[in-house]
Amino acid sequence: MTDLLELTSEGLYCRQGDFHVDPWRRVPRAVITHAHADHARPGCDRYLCAARGKLVLRERIGGASPIDTLRWGESLTINGVRVSLHSAGHVLGAAQVRLEHAGQVWVVSGDYKTQADPTCDPFESVAADVFITESTFGLPIYRWAEPEVVAAAINAWWRENQAAGRTSVILAYALGKAQRIAAMVDASIGPIVAHGAVMKMVRAYRDSGVRLPPIDGVPPRARRVGDGRALVIAPPSVAGSRWLRLFGEASVAPASGWMTVRGIRRRRGCERGFVVSDHADFPGLLAAIEATRARRVLVTHGASESLARLLRERGIDAAPLATRFTGELPPDGPADEEEADGSDEVHAVAEEAS
Amino acid sequence: MRDFAALYWRLDATTGTNDKLAALRDYFTTAPADDAACALHLLSGGKQSRAVSTTLLREWAAEAAGIPLWLLEECYAQVGDLAETLALVLPPPEVGGDDATEVGLADWIHTTIEPLRTADEAGKRRIVHDAWRRLAAGERIVWHKLLTGGCRVGVSRTLVARALAEVAGIDPAVMTHRLMGGGIESADDYRQLFDPEPTSADDRKPYPFFLAAPLDDRPEALGPTTAWQAEWKWDGARAQIVRRGGVASIWTRGEELVNESFPEIVVAAEALPDGTVLDGELLAVRSSALLGFAALSKRISRRRVTKKMLTEVPCVFVAYDLLEERGEDLRSLPLADRRRRLEALLPAEFPTADTSLQLSPRVVADTWADLAAARATARARGVEGLMLKRLASAYGTGRTRGDWWKWKIEPLEIDAVLLYAQAGHGRRAGLHSDYTLGVWHDGRLVTIAKAYSGLTDAEIVEVDRIVRATTLEKHGPVRICSPTLVFQLAFEGVSRSTRHKSGVAVRFPRIVRWRRDKQPADAGTLADLVALIDAAATPEPVG
Numbered sequence: 001m002t003d004l005l006e007l008t009s010e011g012l013y014c015r016q017g018d019f020h021v022d023p024w025r026r027v028p029r030a031v032i033t034h035a036h037a038d039h040a041r042p043g044c045d046r047y048l049c050a051a052r053g054k055l056v057l058r059e060r061i062g063g064a065s066p067i068d069t070l071r072w073g074e075s076l077t078i079n080g081v082r083v084s085l086h087s088a089g090h091v092l093g094a095a096q097v098r099l100e101h102a103g104q105v106w107v108v109s110g111d112y113k114t115q116a117d118p119t120c121d122p123f124e125s126v127a128a129d130v131f132i133t134e135s136t137f138g139l140p141i142y143r144w145a146e147p148e149v150v151a152a153a154i155n156a157w158w159r160e161n162q163a164a165g166r167t168s169v170i171l172a173y174a175l176g177k178a179q180r181i182a183a184m185v186d187a188s189i190g191p192i193v194a195h196g197a198v199m200k201m202v203r204a205y206r207d208s209g210v211r212l213p214p215i216d217g218v219p220p221r222a223r224r225v226g227d228g229r230a231l232v233i234a235p236p237s238v239a240g241s242r243w244l245r246l247f248g249e250a251s252v253a254p255a256s257g258w259m260t261v262r263g264i265r266r267r268r269g270c271e272r273g274f275v276v277s278d279h280a281d282f283p284g285l286l287a288a289i290e291a292t293r294a295r296r297v298l299v300t301h302g303a304s305e306s307l308a309r310l311l312r313e314r315g316i317d318a319a320p321l322a323t324r325f326t327g328e329l330p331p332d333g334p335a336d337e338e339e340a341d342g343s344d345e346v347h348a349v350a351e352e353a354s
Numbered sequence: 355m356r357d358f359a360a361l362y363w364r365l366d367a368t369t370g371t372n373d374k375l376a377a378l379r380d381y382f383t384t385a386p387a388d389d390a391a392c393a394l395h396l397l398s399g400g401k402q403s404r405a406v407s408t409t410l411l412r413e414w415a416a417e418a419a420g421i422p423l424w425l426l427e428e429c430y431a432q433v434g435d436l437a438e439t440l441a442l443v444l445p446p447p448e449v450g451g452d453d454a455t456e457v458g459l460a461d462w463i464h465t466t467i468e469p470l471r472t473a474d475e476a477g478k479r480r481i482v483h484d485a486w487r488r489l490a491a492g493e494r495i496v497w498h499k500l501l502t503g504g505c506r507v508g509v510s511r512t513l514v515a516r517a518l519a520e521v522a523g524i525d526p527a528v529m530t531h532r533l534m535g536g537g538i539e540s541a542d543d544y545r546q547l548f549d550p551e552p553t554s555a556d557d558r559k560p561y562p563f564f565l566a567a568p569l570d571d572r573p574e575a576l577g578p579t580t581a582w583q584a585e586w587k588w589d590g591a592r593a594q595i596v597r598r599g600g601v602a603s604i605w606t607r608g609e610e611l612v613n614e615s616f617p618e619i620v621v622a623a624e625a626l627p628d629g630t631v632l633d634g635e636l637l638a639v640r641s642s643a644l645l646g647f648a649a650l651s652k653r654i655s656r657r658r659v660t661k662k663m664l665t666e667v668p669c670v671f672v673a674y675d676l677l678e679e680r681g682e683d684l685r686s687l688p689l690a691d692r693r694r695r696l697e698a699l700l701p702a703e704f705p706t707a708d709t710s711l712q713l714s715p716r717v718v719a720d721t722w723a724d725l726a727a728a729r730a731t732a733r734a735r736g737v738e739g740l741m742l743k744r745l746a747s748a749y750g751t752g753r754t755r756g757d758w759w760k761w762k763i764e765p766l767e768i769d770a771v772l773l774y775a776q777a778g779h780g781r782r783a784g785l786h787s788d789y790t791l792g793v794w795h796d797g798r799l800v801t802i803a804k805a806y807s808g809l810t811d812a813e814i815v816e817v818d819r820i821v822r823a824t825t826l827e828k829h830g831p832v833r834i835c836s837p838t839l840v841f842q843l844a845f846e847g848v849s850r851s852t853r854h855k856s857g858v859a860v861r862f863p864r865i866v867r868w869r870r871d872k873q874p875a876d877a878g879t880l881a882d883l884v885a886l887i888d889a890a891a892t893p894e895p896v897g
Contacts, residue, residue, distance in 0.1 A: 140421050141429045141442035260442065262366070263434045263783025267811070271367050306428050313422065 004081070004099045004106040005132070007321065012108065012132075016101050017081030019048075021108050024324045031083060033110025034094035035060040035175060038325050048076070050085045052121065052208060053093015056175065059204045072121065088112035089123030090278050091176025092205055098126055107292060108132045111325075113277065114284040115144060118183045119210050120176070123288070131294035132321065136279040137257050138303035144257070144281040151184040154274055157253065158189050158231050165228040167247035171236045171254040174198045176278050178233045179205050179212060181255055185231060187213035193226060194218075195234035195243070222246060239268075257281070289316075301325040355462040357385060358393055359493040365507045374509055378517035387541035388460040394538050396505040397514050404503045405470035406478050408436060411501070414482060419443040431831045434783025437498030441491055448487050467500060512752060522548040527562075530751065534559045534609055560594040560605040561631060561677050561685065562751040566741060566758035573722045573761060576742065583689060583745050584717040584725055585674055587738040587760055589647050589847075590637040591654060595623045595671060595711075597630040598681075604636075604671070606654070612636075615653050618664065619671045622711040629681030630699070633749075634673035634714060640666075642705040644736035647861070648849060672704045674714040674741075677749055685749035692749070732763045738846065739763045765844035766860075766886060768878035769869055771799055772839040775821040776832050778806070786821040786833065787814050789865070791843060793856070795880035799837055800856035802883065803845065808865030817868075840872040841865045848886045858883050 005012045011023035019029040022039040030044040035057045042061040049057050051069040058067060070076055075084040085095035090111040097108040107128035114123045144150075154170070161168040172178045174197040182192055182202070192215045194202060199217045206212060215233075218225055225246045226232075236254060238244055244252070257277030258264045265273045280288060285307065289297055297318040299308045304320035311318035364377040378397075382390055416426040426443060433439040457465070466485050470478050482501075489497055499505040511533065519529035532547050576582060592607040602623035604612050613620050616636065626632075638645035638653065649667050653659060676696040677685055684692050697713060704712040717740060719725045729740045739762035747757035770791035778787035788806050792799040809817065820839060827834040844866045851859030858880070869876075 139429050139432060140419055140425060141433060141439065143442075261433050261783060262438055263779070263781050267781040267783075267785075271369065303428070306425060310422070310425060 001102070001104055004101055004104060004130070005108070007323065012323065014081060014099060017078040017083070017099070019078055019081075019083075021097050022110065022325070029078070031097055032057060032095075033088065033097060033108065034090055036091070036111070036173075039110060048083070050087075050093045050095040052087075053095070055204045055208050056092055056201065059200055060175070072124070086124045086126045087121040089114065089117060089120060092120045092179070092208060092210060094120065094176075096124070096126055098128070104129055106130045106132070107294075109134055109288070111136070111279055112288065113280045114288055115147060115280075117147075117180050117278070119179045119205065119212070125288065125291040128292045128294045130296045130298065131289060131292040132298045132300060133285065133289055133307075134279065134325065135285060135299045135302035135304050135307040137277065137281055138285055138299070138307035140282045142257060142260055142277075142281045143283060144275060144277060147184060147276075150274055150276055151186070154181070154184070154255075155186045155189060157251070157272060158185065161251050162190060162229050165249065167226055167228050167230055167232055167250040169232045169234060169244065169247065169250045169252045170274070171239060171252065172198075172233055172256075172276070173278075174235045175201045177255060177276065178202075178235070179210065180278065181233055181276065182212050182215055183210075190229040190231060191216060191226065193230045193232045195232070195238060197235050198233050218246065224248065355457055355459055355489070355493055355497070357381065358389065358396075358459040359490075359496040361393070362496045362505070362507055363492055365509055369508075371513065374513060375517055375520075378509065378514060379520055382518055382521045386458060386460075387544045389458045391538050391541055391544040392459045392463055394514065394518075394533075394544065396500070397507070397509055398511055398533065399506060403471070405467045405501050406482065408502055410475070410478065411436075411440060411482065411498070414479060415440045415444055418445060418483070418486065427830065431777050432784045434777060434779040437495050437502060440498050441494040444486055444494065447490055447494070462497075463500065466497070470501070518547060524548070524550060527751065530562045531559060534562060534605075558596060558598065558601065558603050560596050560603075560609070561633075561749075563592065563594070563607050563633070564750045564758060565753040566743075566760040567753055567755045569742065569759040569761045573725065573742065576759070579720060579722060579725065581745055583693065583743045584719065584728070585714050585741045585743070586717060586732070586735070587741045587762060588635040588637055588672065588714070589644070589736060589738050590635040590650055590672075591647075593634065593636050593671065594677070595619075595626070595630075595632040595634070595673075597623055597626040597628060600628065602626070606636075612654060615656055615659055616669055616671075617659060618710045619669060622709055623671075626699075626711075627680065629678060631676070631678035632671070632673040632696075632700075632711075633675035633677055634671050636669055636671055638667050638669050639705060640668055642707075646736060646847070646849070668710075670704070670710045670712055672712050672714040673700055675749060687748065688746045689743055689749075690745040693745075729761060729763060765846055765862075766848065767842055767844050767866065768793060768802075768882060769840050769872060769876065770802060770843045771837045771874045771877045772817075772821075772835060772841065773799055773801060773837060774832050774834055775817075782814065785814055786818045789817075789841070791841060791863075792837075793878045793880055793883065795856060799874070799877075800880060801854045802856045802858060802880075803843060803854070803860045803863035805841070805843060805863045805865050808841075809868060813868055837874040840869040840874060840877050842867050842869050848883050850887065856880050856883070858887065 005014055010020055010025040010027050012021040019031055020027045021031045022033055023030050024041060026043040028045045030047050032040045032047055032049040035053060040057060040060055042063055044065060047065060047067040049067060049069060051071050054067055054069050070085045072087055073084060075082050082100040084098045086098060088094040088096045088110050090113055094110055096110060099106045105128050107126050109132060111134050112123055158168045170181055172181050178198040179202060192213060194215050202212060202215055232247060253270055253272035253274055254268060255274045255276040257275060257279060259273030259275045295317060297311055297316055298321040299318060300321045300323045308318040308320045361377060361381040365374055368374055412426055416423045429443055430436060430439045466481055470481055485497060515530040515533050516526050519526040538544055594605045596603045602620055604616055604619060606612055638649040653667050653669055673696060676692050679695055700713045702709050702712050703715050706712060717728050719728060732739045742759040742761055744757045770793050772789050773792045774790040775786040776788040778785055790801050790804050792801045821833055821835055824835045824838055825833045826836050843863055845860035845863045847861040848858055850857060853859050
């Protein structure tokens with residue numbers, strides 16, 4: 001049987017349907033799993049994404065290229081290939097792409113998580129012959145605590161900081177993680193303030209019908225914000241920037257799956273860090289892969305070699321697939337230069353800092 | 355166990371000295387004496403012999419986690435800390451099972467670590483699994499560290515001494531002295547620390563060592579040379595000889611008692627009057643020629659020194675300071691006075707064949723230019739440079755800048771190519787930061803050194819990326835890279851060695867800078883290094 005997807009210099013290409021999934025170059029027709037910068041690039045002639053994610057994608061890619069949408073489970077036939085989108089639970093509108101052609105089903109997971117998240121639809125398990133899975137946290141050291149446990153830890157830290165007159169700053173990707181944090185904390189503790197890059201996405205989330213607590217932006221040319229009571233949500237690129245000085249004395253804590261590892265926390269120079277990820281943890285990945293009952297699994301970005309080897313040892317035909325997706329990058333990885341979650345953030349910070 | 359683990363994590367979570375001090379104070383204020391004695395031993399970097407092999411721990415943890423061993427090794431490469439890796443892969447503990455974590459640290463060590471040393475494999479396995487079941491995740495890491503023989507957490511001995519002094523309400527200098535050389539093993543030893551009066555335990559202990567700072571400035575900035583005493587900076591092991599209560603003890607700066615390694619020096623020291631403490635250096639010397647640090651370390655690492663070793667690597671102690679005479683603490687006297695007394699006590703100036711206890715000579719010169727000229731002869735003499743000590747200075751504690759300077763010779767350097775890289779530990783976990791470097795020989799690159807330091811954090815991240823992109827082969831955690839990166843490597847000396855393929859080894863290698871302007875073809879050759887050995891092959895007698 002011929003493969004439904006192949007890796008070309010533009011990205012994952014479906015020859016039978018003549019379209020790409022999450023291409024990293026400009027192509028005529030792009031099916032997009034979600035709006036993070038390593039999956040959604042501007043400049044394609046035509047886009048297809050989940051209806052829930054349209055506003056977020058438009059905010060990210062800008063321009064006027066038409067964006068077609070599908071509701072969850074609804075299908076569209078492109079050149080004989082039946083395409084449908086299924087919730088991936090990663091961020092608002094994040095989809096798995098299901099392709100069916102000549103009796104064969106391929107599913108591209110994009111990025112996904114199996115944990116509950118009040119700001120996006122839950123992960124849907126889809127049966128597949130071939131499953132292309134991410135593996136950002138594909139090592140057994142990564143096992144997430146229940147969201148309520150993490151929320152309680154963040155609330156306690158916020159209260160502790162308030163008592164000491166320190167602003168609490170959480171570093172989180174501007175799209176997805178930032179809104180999830182805002183929704184998971186106890187907003188009655190104090191005001192929530194967000195960086196400009198986060199605010200853009202907050203508006204896109206609200207316009208898409210997601211309920212979020214009140215969140216204030218930072219006024220332009222502000223010299224001092226808040227009195228040490230606020231929780232500030234900002235993208236990781238603000239770490240060590242002048243922008244942070246707006247808040248006076250502050251405790252800065254990254255929210256990331258990488259915070260599991262003490263060495264990474266220490267390298268970042270942060271006294272606190274919260275393990276919050278929009279990716280599946282190791283048990284989540286294994287459960288999701290098993291649920292597809294796929295006979296063949298292709299593993300992309302992250303611990304792809306290890307996970308593929310483990311799956312092979314368990315009798316599944318698995319191999320790493322070298323894409324340019326990056327998933328959630330370690331805090332000192334290339335992400336600091338080219339934000340995986342939107343390179344515009346760096347500029348936004350620079351503008352607001354100057 | 356819970357309290358100690360809590361202290362461990364409280365210390366880990368902060369970088370501020372005051373916060374760490376408060377955490378230590380809180381712990382020692384409430385901890386029972388037997389637990390506190392154990393904690394003190396662990397916090398001072400005290401080692402425990404390994405109670406169970408890490409191979410067994412890895413196997414059992416992988417089995418309990420339901421993962422293959424190779425996957426656990428991959429996790430270790432990412433985490434960079436075995437104790438933490440094991441804790442992260444293990445299934446969550448049974449909560450509310452019993453109150454095991456409220457068992458005190460001393461009892462916990464007594465019931466879960468000491469029996470491990472004697473148990474057979476099945477017994478060890480039972481004890482380890484039982485502990486895993488009972489301990490919370492954070493406590494497991496600390497317990498693993500105890501098991502595998504090291505529990506380093508970022509507190510200095512000085513800070514521990516300060517905290518204890520505050521809890522006890524005594525002078526920090528007295529507490530620092532009491533903690534020297536370790537040996538706080540029981541609740542009674544611990545209680546004695548709090549004694550407001552001098553105790554018998556104080557007798558054999560060395561004084562805290564006074565350390566010199568590197569001289570970065572021009573020496574002329576120190577004022578006239580007449581205010582300074584210059585000595586050779588020896589390439590040996592810093593030590594104190596404590597002669598009190600009829601006993602002579604040799605303590606290294608690492609606070610280890612090394613009497614057994616230097617029997618000839620112990621004999622000479624026993625002839626000193628009672629109540630004498632000397633500060634100086636252990637050196638390997640044969641026929642007035644220095645044998646270098648590599649020879650000396652053969653002696654230090656031996657518990658039992660053979661006759662053959664005594665003739666092949668004879669050692670001496672050169673004294674450069676007198677800290678106590680006839681039981682009187684001289685540390686607050688000016689160096690000039692201490693030196694006068696030292697010269698009267700030890701007239702035999704290095705080098706002499708008469709005794710193994712010798713006086714470190716002064717290097718006398720009228721001008722800084724003359725001293726600079728003397729310093730320029732250091733490498734040929736087998737010494738590291740000059741020490742400059744202010745004649746009016748007291749013998750301080752720690753590394754206080756201003757009175758003692760080390761004016762070392764410039765290091766040797768060569769451009770070397772990165773050949774292998776390995777992931778680091780601690781804050782370099784998961785980043786390839788340990789490098790093996792090589793130089794050219796017969797058209798091939800041969801390894802000469804491993805270097806761990808010298809690049810900035812940002813550079814390490816960048817090198818890590820290049821290492822991953824240029825990997826030719828992976829052997830466990832080691833990546834063999836295609837040669838693309840050139841580093842300027844500094845080192846203190848070079849000698850023949852079987853450790854590296856090149857047949858030479860360099861001493862104290864560290865990276866000075868990343869030579870982005872150079873290609874591997876521009877790197878140095880083995881012949882360059884061998885020429886340096888030959889230049890140093892016949893050191894002139896010193897003195």
